[in-house]
Amino acid sequence: MSAPVSPAPRPGVALEIARAWSLLLHPFAVFVVLALVAAWRLSPQAMARAGLGMAVGGAGGWGFVWRRWRSGRWSTVDASRPQERPWLYALSLGLAGGYWLWLGGRASPLSAGVLAVVGMLCVAGLANRWIKLSLHMASLAFVALLSLWLYRPLGIALLLALPLLAWSRLRLGRHSPAEVAGGALLGAAFAAVTLL
Secondary structure, three states: OOOOOOOOOOOHHHHHHHHHHHHHHHHHHHHHHHHHHHHHHHOOHHHHHHHHHHHHHHHHHHHHHHHHOOOOOOOOOOOOHHHHHHHHHHHHHHHHHHHHHHHHHHOOOOOOHHHHHHHHHHHHHOOOOOOOOOOOHHHHHHHHOOOOHHOHHHHHHHHHHHHHHHHHHHHHOOOOOHHHHHHHHHHHHHHHOOOO
């Protein structure tokens, strides 16, 4: 069973910095970056479509998350409690599936990446019964490794951000060290499969 989420961290500058890193490297944000870089490198004519799909999906996703948190159904915008996670997985899978269809399904050069994200979310969702893997870490590891292939300077910068995000998730008390490491390994594994 996953370690319980830590009690609320003490306020201070470090906490604010951790919060900023966590928001800057949020899965919605890093997937937008990946979608735009992948479209730019693999299918430049699809950039507008990819960007519009991410904007609509991101706005819808953030709207749902914000409503769950503001209504008190979620303790944080990250769906930090394991029992809050099924809604997060359902939302994410629905958005990824809709995005895949929007891009043209299997005909899209971005298809393999979107399907890999779906697989990654399914594995994390199934594992949620035992461990609350960090989706922040999984997403950043996935995006960083694919970015190394698509646009090396971005990939290097994102890889260098992984330890900062790990610190952030731990400092905010959202995950245990095993959940952070497990999330990063999950993202790396699905990136490797995508690149094969």
